[in-house]
Amino acid sequence: MNETNELATRKENMLEKRVELPKIAPAVDIFENEDEILLHADMPGVTRENVTVNVDNGKLEISGIRNLQKKGNSTWQEFTDVEYRRVFAVPQTIVVSKVHAELKEGVLKLHLPKAEESKPRTIKISQL
């Protein structure tokens, strides 16, 4: 996708949004081993249907929208409805088709498996 295209789609997305939610970057932990990259992100109050994960052209975009159920009059309020959103650069060696995500207790866990060819290999020295 070229840059003009990207801008156009971004504008279209904005139109669909009725209310502009404040955007917050969620806190994340990133772990890595030989087989995969693991990403844990805190998104308290976000339900499964409101999470989107996009991998495109080396960019990983995670987004989760929180809709709080309001009851009664607010006495104090320290958090509101938000959109948790963050973009990461990921190596091209990630197998996009095998990326999977789980959401548990408000924590999004993303598994990003690495391609077989990109894994480190030990090369034996042959004896002459």
Add this chain to the structure above:
Amino acid sequence: MWTRMNDFNRMLDAMDRLRSNLNRVYLDYDRSYGDEFGWRTQNGFPRTNLSESGDSFQLIAEVPGLTKDDLNIRIQGNYLELSGTRKSDAPKDYKAQRVERDTASFTRSFTLPSEVDADKIEAVLQDGLLSLSLPKAEAAKPKQISIS
């Protein structure tokens, strides 16, 4: 004179907007751990919302990654204490590349606007949010007064 005051206020509004937009720019650029945008406030407490409707209070706290065994709720009269520990969920045999989500324990206490009925409190933990439904004590409930 009034028009001038309005102009002045409008200018202040514009400055406020500029500031919040700038804050957002900084957020987009990068975030480091320990700032106020994590799951805790700067004092290390989880964020909470308290709302009141006729005969009960509702308290919601952000506690991502905590299970019900990690949380402790104590109540006495109108004094509520919420404590908990967040354990690390780092998997074994992985190298940590970035760690922003802190693991520590917290205790936060609240003085509720009125006494609550300790036996009828309900606590639900869902999607990383703890919601407490706190019915008011009989004496604190609103009463209907008929006009004679």
